[in-house]
Amino acid sequence: MATSLHETVLIGICDGVIDQKKTTSYCTNKTGDRPDLLPVISLQHPTCALCRRGLSQVVQIYCPLAASQYHRTIHVFACTSPQCSGKSESWTVLRSQCLVDDIKSRQNNKTTACADSAMSRTDWCDEADDWGMDDAQQVEESAIQMPDDSTGEGNDVSSRLQDLCIDGDHQSGLQPTDVPVFQAFYISVMEETDLDGFRDTDHEDELLREYEEREGVKVREIQRYSWAGSPLLIAEPRPSVSQTVPVCAHCGSPRVFEFQLMPALVSLLGSADPDSDVCLEFGTVLVFTCRNSCWKSGSTAPVEEFLVVQPDPDQKLFKS
Template sequence: MATSIHETVLIGICDGVIDQKKNTSYCTNKTGDRPDLLPVITLQYPTCALCQRGLSQVVQIYCPLAASRYHRTINVFACTNPQCYGKSESWIVLRSQCLDDGIKSRQNNNTTACTESAMSRTDWCDEADDWGMDDEEQVAESSVQMPNDSTGEGNYVSSRLQDLCIDGDHQSALQPTDVPVFQPFYISVMEETDLDGFHDTDHENELLRAYEEREGVIVREIQSCESGEAQEQYEKATAKHGDEVFTSFMKKISFCPEQVLRYSWAGSPLFITEPPSSVSQTVPCCAHCGSPRVFEFQLMPALVSLLSSADTNSDISLEFGTVLVYTCRNSCWESGSTVPVEEFLVVQPDPDQKLFK
């Protein structure tokens, strides 16, 4: 998401394994597992366009937009067939929406606050605080008035709906038994500007040193004590592989290499390899309303190591550098629709995947 003044980037980080005995809902941000459907949605399970195998869920993101009455969930699926790795055709992204009325009709007006911890609930909004926010603060924050933009431009992800959860009507997609399931993890959220000083940097520095030695590029972080804000300064150098885009990518995520997702509605994606000369022409307009699509979020290399099978007797994996997700700027939705809208994504391979293993 973006504002007219600056662009806010939210970071998603793994926040522990989801207990298989505990039901999740459409408002749960998670990796792996089976998709949780909004009450009115019916999902015909997606298959790979290349090999026709059933696709496994990679992430589920609950991300309602301000100036919208809709609950809104995005599910990303991918093929675990090694022959399909790195190909956008073997992935699919689906957007589902539902009005409160649709939920209330299923729940007989019985909605309760999510009992998940604040760390595992959605905070895809400009007002999101750090991970320590308690329930009272969450409720107070949900009343913040967000900018209203009927065109969809400049929209923030709404916090108004972030704490809603449905009690007693857990609805998961019926997944074919032969489709692999990735082990589920909660995703926690924080602003990128809050990363400085939050993490233990020993592991990050170890990764950076290994990268410097291998690629012949020097990366240095300099902290500004006067402003209290993290400042980054890098010596100019050329990586051995000559990939300046990848070098820039590494610098950008150096504060938090373990991030699994970056969210910036209508913001700027972080490319890991050279993008097409005209990205706007590569991303098609919405097939339903004809509006342009905007960048919404991307999956990061650190997610790869988390994507192992939920079945201990099965061995599956997935490889990618980053996956860029673009959605309809107007987040169009036909009243009464029960079928998710397919959006657009781009899969970029990682030129140095072993760095994140």
């Protein structure tokens, strides 16, 4: 599906393996690993609606809205059971928020450390070729900020505050240690219109070749972000995606497309445990979130949002 002329699209690419000795936070954009929670959030680990196994984190995205008073992080989880592969019911997307002032208060008390999200879009990829940043740099430079919304619909995110709760059917007493963990990679972000230029420079091409040889992966788009934009579909479903996305269960507002996971991510989702052989198959995953990003002040539970999994059309060819 083509995007509109006024649509800002951000692309996430793999930006190096996260050293297990490195400390990440809710500001870190990453694939795999265990979720980093906002300091006010408590999470009962989600389980698969089909087989009841614990879900593994696929991506963690820090994505505060423009002019918002909230930090905002989205976690996407999936079941690694082969029987559940490619089914939307085996995935879960959770949105967590926390007032910026609450974080500042904790920083003043030296109980947590995370940079403010007051970065411009042009700052997101500064020095993106310097793989292997230290912890402080990574926290500061890994933030994704919300694209500007020319309609203004996304700016007043606190206008509707409703009671929120997470669906108990998807929660359990599981501990994070009970579920498989995918290897962790940093996600670096750039505008889609800059991607070709980034790849075409001799300096960047050499850096990319060195990185690919060192890490054994090909640098390709693993995530596509366009709040209230248009997703790219592998196949047009019947009924259409716009007809199947429900309104927000908490405030009744429409949900809008926020980002999608691209097929190239599949090759990165190997197990963090060398003795384990887990994998995940999909074509693309479309994530839709509340247009108002509604949140009740003082809430400690993530909000479940909506996603659609489109399987790889060729996946059925490899099944017996």
